[in-house]
Amino acid sequence: xKEVEQDPGPFNVPEGATVAFNCTxxxxxxxxxxxxxxxxxxxxxLLMSVYSSGNEDGRFTAQLNRASQYISLLIRDSKLxxxxxxLCVANNNNDMRFGAGTRLTVKP
Amino acid sequence: GAGVSQSxxxxxxxxGQDVALRCDPISGHxxxxxxxxxxxxxxxxxxYFQNEAQxxxxxxxxxxxxxxxxxxxxxxxxxxxxxxxxSAVYLCASSATGVxxxxxxxxxxxx
Numbered sequence: 001x002k003e004v005e006q007d008p009g010p011f012n013v014p015e016g017a018t019v020a021f022n023c024t025x026x027x028x029x030x031x032x033x034x035x036x037x038x039x040x041x042x043x044x045x046l047l048m049s050v051y052s053s054g055n056e057d058g059r060f061t062a063q064l065n066r067a068s069q070y071i072s073l074l075i076r077d078s079k080l081x082x083x084x085x086x087l088c089v090a091n092n093n094n095d096m097r098f099g100a101g102t103r104l105t106v107k108p
Numbered sequence: 109g110a111g112v113s114q115s116x117x118x119x120x121x122x123x124g125q126d127v128a129l130r131c132d133p134i135s136g137h138x139x140x141x142x143x144x145x146x147x148x149x150x151x152x153x154x155x156y157f158q159n160e161a162q163x164x165x166x167x168x169x170x171x172x173x174x175x176x177x178x179x180x181x182x183x184x185x186x187x188x189x190x191x192x193x194x195s196a197v198y199l200c201a202s203s204a205t206g207v208x209x210x211x212x213x214x215x216x217x218x219x
Contacts, residue, residue: 004150008148032206034207042212043199043210043211043212043213044151044199044210045210046207046208046209049207087150087151091206094139094141094156094163094164094203094206095153095156095164096141096153096208097153098143098150098151098152099150100148100149100150101149101150
C-alpha cells in the first residue's frame, strides 16, 4: 500500500465547473503537506501548501484533516489551462511522499 | 533567477551501460533530492543531501545506484550496469526552506 493514495481519475470536466480531488496519507508523523501540479512531460511545480486551517489561493482551496489523514483540493471555475495531473504530497522531515496523481482535463 | 537544471535531458543507454545524470540546484539551496518517476506514477524518493552530506539513501533501488554531491552544490546520480527497469524520468529537486523546486528531469531509456 502506498503512503499517499489518490484517485487517479481521469476527471473530465467542462470549463467553469468545480472539481474536487481527495488524498489520504498513512504516515501520521507527516508534518507538512502540498499540492503540486505536473503538466505532461514536465516537472512537478508547487501549486500550494496545505495548512490545518485550510487555505485559499484564488480559485484553489486546500483542506487538511489530520485526524482523518485526509487532504483535499477544490478548483472553482475551472479553466482549460487547469488541465494537468495534480500530485498530493505528505512530508515528514524532508521525506516527501508523493501520490500517483489525479489527472484533470478541462474541456471547452 | 535560474531554476534547477539537469543534464542530459534525454539519455538512451544499452542494457549494461553505465550512465551519469547531473543536477545543478538553485544557488544557495542546501538540500538536494533525487527522485525516480515511472510513467503514470508520482515521483519516488531516491536520496537526499544536505550540503555535501548524503543524509538518506534509503530509496536507492539497488547498489547499482550511486549519488554524490562532493562540494555541496552540483550532484551526480550514477547508475551502473543499467537494466530495462531503470527506464524512467529522474528528477532532481532543491530546497532552502522546505518547499522543493524541481528540475526538468532526465528521461532515461534503457534498451
